[in-house]
Amino acid sequence: xxxxxxxxxxxxxxxxxxxxxxxxxxxxxxxxxxxxxxxxxxxxxxxxxxxxxxxxxxxxxxxxxxxxxxxxxxxxxxxxxxxxxxxxxxxxxxxxxxxxxxxxxxxxxxxxxxxxxxxxxxxxxxxxxxxxxxxxxxxxxxxxxxxxxxxxxxxxxxxxxxxxxxxxxxxxxxxxxxxxxxxxxxxxxxxxxxxxxxxxxxxxxxxxxxxxxxxxxxxxxxxxxxxxxxxxxxxxxxxxxxxxxxxxxxxxxxxxxxxxxxxxxxxxxxxxxxxxxxxxxxxxxxxxxxxxxxxxxxxxxxxxxxxxxxxxxxxxxxxxxxxxxxxxxxxxxxxxxxxxxxxxxxxxxxxxxxxxxxxx
Ligand SMILES: CC(=O)N[C@H]1[C@@H](OP(=O)(O)OP(=O)(O)OC[C@H]2O[C@@H](n3ccc(=O)[nH]c3=O)[C@H](O)[C@@H]2O)O[C@H](CO)[C@@H](O)[C@@H]1O
Numbered sequence: 001x002x003x004x005x006x007x008x009x010x011x012x013x014x015x016x017x018x019x020x021x022x023x024x025x026x027x028x029x030x031x032x033x034x035x036x037x038x039x040x041x042x043x044x045x046x047x048x049x050x051x052x053x054x055x056x057x058x059x060x061x062x063x064x065x066x067x068x069x070x071x072x073x074x075x076x077x078x079x080x081x082x083x084x085x086x087x088x089x090x091x092x093x094x095x096x097x098x099x100x101x102x103x104x105x106x107x108x109x110x111x112x113x114x115x116x117x118x119x120x121x122x123x124x125x126x127x128x129x130x131x132x133x134x135x136x137x138x139x140x141x142x143x144x145x146x147x148x149x150x151x152x153x154x155x156x157x158x159x160x161x162x163x164x165x166x167x168x169x170x171x172x173x174x175x176x177x178x179x180x181x182x183x184x185x186x187x188x189x190x191x192x193x194x195x196x197x198x199x200x201x202x203x204x205x206x207x208x209x210x211x212x213x214x215x216x217x218x219x220x221x222x223x224x225x226x227x228x229x230x231x232x233x234x235x236x237x238x239x240x241x242x243x244x245x246x247x248x249x250x251x252x253x254x255x256x257x258x259x260x261x262x263x264x265x266x267x268x269x270x271x272x273x274x275x276x277x278x279x280x281x282x283x284x285x286x287x288x289x290x291x292x293x294x295x296x297x298x299x300x301x302x303x304x305x306x307x308x309x310x311x312x313x314x315x316x317x318x319x320x321x322x323x324x325x326x327x328x329x330x331x332x333x334x335x336x337x338x339x340x341x342x343x344x345x346x347x348x349x350x351x352x353x354x355x356x357x358x359x360x
Pocket of ligand 1: 225237
């Protein structure tokens with residue numbers, strides 16, 4: 001039986017955070033979620049994504065509008081709740097923006113993590129699941145990529161923040177054996193909760209393939225620009241390992257279970273399907289399952305893009321007992337359901353019943 005925990009989810013109102021909250025609640029864990037709404041819809045009154053997560057699960061979430069850069073505020077939350085484990089999603093993640101504003105990214109992602117770790121230590125909380133990325137591998141030396149592939153040769157600042165944090169976690173766990181940390185390297189998260197109630201609704205401009213393609217299918221954008229058709233791949237377009245966001249969510253619950261029952265100090269796992277899918281293939285599946293036609297415009301390669309990347313997820317299967325359950329068709333169907341049920345995303349101003357700052 002997994003031990004039930006009180007889990008602090010930072011960035012809980014965001015795309016991956018909100019889906020993970022659903023899975024945590026369904027597994028019986030208590031959730032205290034925080035978000036500063038830097039890239040998620042919500043305000044002082046709460047988050048529509050988390051309100052819907054409550055509806056899906058029939059459980060309550062305690063929510064604070066809080067920023068990991070505000071150490072005093074995080075201290076107060078730890079004073080108030082007996083947190084067993086932190087799942088840390090809160091971070092800035094736009095590659096282009098990170099190149100223009102490196103200090104913003106280093107401050108937010110590195111300092112936010114430092115604050116959290118210090119507050120955790122002061123409250124004797126030593127368990128963390130960290131949201132890392134396959135971007136730490138840089139251009140692959142071999143495929144599929146295993147966790148032992150070298151890291152650090154990264155071409156963008158966002159990716160470097162993830163890499164630096166992983167290095168920081170190595171130093172920390174080597175220095176103090178109390179820490180029990182799992183870093184999860186995500187491949188390309190797509191899809192949405194199968195209910196269509198929660199999904200991806202960034203407040204910042206987005207550039208990822210699936211949300212962009214869905215905007216084209218909805219008629220909100222005229223054409224999908226395909227970045228490069230001359231890659232050394234079977235059809236010339238870039239290849240990625242797309243993973244359904246609910247599979248990612250269940251990976252976090254599995255990681256939490258492992259931390260509950262074992263003292264591993266620090267471990268890293270790939271969360272991917274192990275299957276590479278090209279841009280053209282993803283477009284074809286999306287058109288088929290949504291019965292739409294996506295106009296394409298082929299242009300030059302995007303600066304900083306790699307040719308192909310997919311995971312070897314054997315380690316997560318063996319040690320976390322985790323495997324993916326959703327197909328590429330389901331990733332597209334679920335994303336489309338979310339988009340068509342919520343063409344403008346979440347209601348931008350809504351009262352929520354989520355408990356804010358400990359008050360209903
Ligand atoms: C360089 C870059 O931004 N990398 C980030 C991007 O990965 P990544 O670039 O893999 O993800 P995207 O969804 O942006 O792109 C996937 C594939 O689709 C292609 N494509 C994308 C958009 C589009 O309008 N047209 C098009 O052809 C890309 O060239 C790529 O081959 O998102 C990940 C999170 O989700 C981050 O961890 C990566 O650091």
